[in-house]
Structures are given as structure tokens and as C-alpha cells.
Amino acid sequence: MTLTREAPVVAAPPAARTRPRRDGLANALMVAPATVLYTVMLIVPVGLAFYLSLTDWDGFSANPAFVGAGNYADLLDDPELRRAAAVTLLIAAAGTAGLNLLGLGFALLVNGASRANTFFRIVLFYPHVLSALVVGFLWSAILGTSGAVNNLVTSWGGEVLPFLSDPEWATVTMIAVLVWAGFGVNVVLYLAGLQAVPHSLIEAARIDGATRWQVFRNVTLPALGPSVTVNIVLSLVTLLKTYDLVVSLTAGGPAGQTQTVAYLILWNSFHDARLGFGSAQSVILMLVTAALAFVVTRLRRRGELAVHQ
Amino acid sequence: MRKTFLWLSAVFMLVPLYVLTVNAFKGQQEILADPFGLAGLTLEPLARALTNPQFNVVKGYAITLLFVVAVNVLSVVLAAPAAYVIARSPKRRFRVLMLFFLAGTFIPGQVLVIPVVYVLKTLGLMGTIRGFVLFETTLTLPFSIFLYAGYIATIPAVLDQAAAVDGAGRLRTFWQIVFPLMRPAVATMVILNTFSVWNDFVNPQIILGPGSGLYTVTTGVYAAVSQYATDYTVVFPTLLLAIAPLLVFFVFMQRHIISGLTAGATKG
Numbered sequence: 161m162t163l164t165r166e167a168p169v170v171a172a173p174p175a176a177r178t179r180p181r182r183d184g185l186a187n188a189l190m191v192a193p194a195t196v197l198y199t200v201m202l203i204v205p206v207g208l209a210f211y212l213s214l215t216d217w218d219g220f221s222a223n224p225a226f227v228g229a230g231n232y233a234d235l236l237d238d239p240e241l242r243r244a245a246a247v248t249l250l251i252a253a254a255g256t257a258g259l260n261l262l263g264l265g266f267a268l269l270v271n272g273a274s275r276a277n278t279f280f281r282i283v284l285f286y287p288h289v290l291s292a293l294v295v296g297f298l299w300s301a302i303l304g305t306s307g308a309v310n311n312l313v314t315s316w317g318g319e320v321l322p323f324l325s326d327p328e329w330a331t332v333t334m335i336a337v338l339v340w341a342g343f344g345v346n347v348v349l350y351l352a353g354l355q356a357v358p359h360s361l362i363e364a365a366r367i368d369g370a371t372r373w374q375v376f377r378n379v380t381l382p383a384l385g386p387s388v389t390v391n392i393v394l395s396l397v398t399l400l401k402t403y404d405l406v407v408s409l410t411a412g413g414p415a416g417q418t419q420t421v422a423y424l425i426l427w428n429s430f431h432d433a434r435l436g437f438g439s440a441q442s443v444i445l446m447l448v449t450a451a452l453a454f455v456v457t458r459l460r461r462r463g464e465l466a467v468h469q
Numbered sequence: 470m471r472k473t474f475l476w477l478s479a480v481f482m483l484v485p486l487y488v489l490t491v492n493a494f495k496g497q498q499e500i501l502a503d504p505f506g507l508a509g510l511t512l513e514p515l516a517r518a519l520t521n522p523q524f525n526v527v528k529g530y531a532i533t534l535l536f537v538v539a540v541n542v543l544s545v546v547l548a549a550p551a552a553y554v555i556a557r558s559p560k561r562r563f564r565v566l567m568l569f570f571l572a573g574t575f576i577p578g579q580v581l582v583i584p585v586v587y588v589l590k591t592l593g594l595m596g597t598i599r600g601f602v603l604f605e606t607t608l609t610l611p612f613s614i615f616l617y618a619g620y621i622a623t624i625p626a627v628l629d630q631a632a633a634v635d636g637a638g639r640l641r642t643f644w645q646i647v648f649p650l651m652r653p654a655v656a657t658m659v660i661l662n663t664f665s666v667w668n669d670f671v672n673p674q675i676i677l678g679p680g681s682g683l684y685t686v687t688t689g690v691y692a693a694v695s696q697y698a699t700d701y702t703v704v705f706p707t708l709l710l711a712i713a714p715l716l717v718f719f720v721f722m723q724r725h726i727i728s729g730l731t732a733g734a735t736k737g
Contacts, residue, residue: 198607266478286486286719308504403670
């Protein structure tokens, strides 16, 4: 089928004919290695994830048995998964709000070129270059029962604060650490968006007597529309797959109360050797993530259109 | 008001780093008695962390560096020529190929790890350095090709034509004329890939596995710290050793890193 699309070679003189053919070969040679590797290691696995989710693969057997929709049925009445889904959605919703409020707020504060602003941007951003695993271990050493903060509190005669040992506190702590470690990225992204806000509009509004808040609400924020969409979708997608930080900050505890879906997927797959079941969960996670990203983008676009009318 | 608030925020951002750094140089008693103080500093915990039998930090650095270099080299060698053909050829099949690669930027790595284990087992590459480097390289391909193709499109095609007139083949034209001009785009990708390989936890943990004895800095930190989470003379020095090279790299390259990571973050 692809052959029919080749350039017509019938009338071409011999010298001009060898050149495109040699180029065609060179093109194929330059594209093939990347395409093959990408197909084998990324496209095939995506298809396999669907297939494996219909089997009882344990990670060892060469021929896993086909169980149809069995894994999906199990997943529907798995209380652990239901709890993990609720925790994950809470983290994603609250985390997205936190990341974007702080991201936009600080972007407005450090906007403009000055040495101090450069310093603040670096300081707000640096946790992002640390691995989430290290960030989690570090904060658990600070907020744990015998950690730095509780040492200070007890030496002043206070009670130990259950940052990581009470389920509700632990969830809030995790969201706070995720926001602490990540909002620097949102600051940088919003700063890039602020460069695109036309200065003349802001000045015109000022001259017309608008207050700072009115300028922000009616000029800056609408012009930032696309940035807001990118930031929200990005935060959601990232937070929905929270894993490393769970491992290092709480290890899913206390009593499994802070396990996220990604944590459960890897636990079921590699601790319980139920990779078929884990595949079913990751297929669901992938679909939910894609659907949420799609819905947010659509809602935001409708909102932006409404603003422009 | 604004300045005061920003300084307070900066302090809040930096306190954990301060706690990490000072306590890496203190004994357990001093840490528990005064986690923020500077009394009784000693190099002893750091020296012990360097010789920890649970996790050989120096070997961890070496292995991680090997992975970082291997993934970066392989990624550039595979992605750059492919991006060149995609950017330069008017044929429809290469535009379709671009879309095929773009689809990969939307697939989160975590979803892939289970089926990738299956693929690697089938190929006999599970638990091997080759298997890990190949998969980690694959994760870099979609965005690299996207970024490189966009960059190559800004390089005038007259350059290629001149080289072709002089008799250079397509491969030579690319590697000798176009590739040297791609330096900014390649630098951005190398920075992005260096961070993602260095900080990756799930893939080395599962593909290399504890049985292989191959610890990257991140999986090594997990092995060393998770069981001794309350022995702070292990936790703080190990974490400091794990992040020090990355922080130094960040401080010196922060401009490029922030713009590079911004480009990476917006890929969605």
C-alpha cells in the first residue's frame, strides 16, 4: 500500500533516479531504530496492559490463564481500592487547588526582573529537582512522632502532634508536602503565561481607575486562561499517579489509610504477585486520568469562550 | 509587606534543607535534643553513610551516572535522526509517524511498568542493565522527537541542500551540518533526562529489582533509609549524599534547568 505512494520513477533519468532511492533508504535507516524501540517498549506494552488485565498473570508464568472480566469484577467490590480511589481523588482535588492558588499567587509576587525575584524563584522551585522519595523521607524525619518538629513541641511541654500517625492528619500532611514540593513548577509556568498578558491592557485599566484586584480579576486572569488550563490539567495528571511520596512519607499508613491507587497497583502487582489484577487497575487509572484531563480542558474552553463574549 | 512575606516563604522553603544539612553532621542525641541547633557537629555520620553496607553510595553514584550517560547518548542517537527525517521530509507517512510518537507523550510511565515486565521477560532482558536502559530511553523518545523536530524546522533547509549539492548523503548531511546546530535543544533534553533518570524510583526498583544488587542513588536511598527511618544518623547523611550532586548541578545551571523543566512540564 505504501509502495503506490512512491514518487513516479518511470520518466526519471537514471542519475536523478538513484538519488531519491538512496535518500529513501537513508530516511528509513534514520527512522527505524527509534520506531522499533518505541513500538516494542511503549506501544506493545499499552496493548499488553489491556490483555494482561483479562488474565491472572502472577509475573512468573509464561502462559497466564484468561479470566475474562474477572479482575474488573473483583475491582468493583474491593474495599481497599475504593478507599484508595477516594484518597487519590482527594489528593488530586485539594492538591490541584493548592498548587494553582500558590503557583499563581507567587507568580504575581515574583513577576518582573530583579535579582531578588530570581532568588525567590529558585528557592520556590528547588524542591522539584529532588526526587519525591527523598522529599518524603525528609519530611517524615521532620514531622514524624520523634521528628524535629515534635521534639521542639515536646521540649516546650506540648503534646506530640500526629502529623503522620493519625489517618486524617497524614492525608493532610501528604497533600501539604506535595504542594510544598511542586508549586514552584506552577509558579514558573504562570510566570511564562504572565509574559503574554498585554501590558497596554493593564495600563489602560489602571488609567480608567480600576483597583489592583479589578485589574487582576478582569484583565490578567482572563488573559491567563490557557495557562490556567495547562496548569490544572498538569497538576491533576501528576497527582493522580502519586506513588513515590506515599512510599517514603507514610508507607501507605497508618493502617493503609493513605494508600493511593498507584501505590495499590504496585503493591498488588509486585508484593501480592497479582499483575493481572494490577493491570486492570492501571487500565482504569489510565482511562480516568484521560477522561478527567479531557473534561477539565473542555470545561475550561467553554469558560474561556464565555469570558470572551 | 510583599518583601517580608516573600522572605518568610523563602525561609519556609529552605528550613527542610537546613534541617537536612545540619543534622547530617550530628549524632542521634544531638539531633533529638535540638534538631535545629548547631552544637556538636561531626563528620562521623557522613563517613558511616559513605561506608554503609546496606547501600554503597559511591557505587550508587557510579551506576546512576552510567545510566544517565547511557540513556542520554542512546536517546540522542535514536531521536535526533528520526526527528530530522520527520521535520524535513514532505511525505505523509512521516507526518503520521510524528503523530504516532506524539501519542506516547500522553501515556504515564507508571501504567507501563507491569506490561513492560512482561515484554522484558519475553526478551530475556528483565533484571538487566540493557533492559533498564532500553526502557528508560524509550520513555524519553516521544518528547525528544517532538522537541527536536520543532527545533530542526527552524534551521534553514538551504543548508541541507547546499551539502547535498556538494555530494554529501543524507546521514552525513544530518550529523555534520544539522546536528551541531541543534545544541540548545539537545541540552534541554539532556537536562530533562538527567533529572528523570536520576530521580526515577519505580522503574529501577522493579526492572532491576533488589536481587540484581544494582542500586541507583534513589533505590539505594530506599534500601538504606526505609528500614532505619528513626535512626537519624543514617537518614540525614544518606539523604544529603543523595541530593548533593543534583543540588550543585541545579544551582549552577538553574536558568537552563528551569526553562528546560518548563518545556518538559508543559508536554502534558
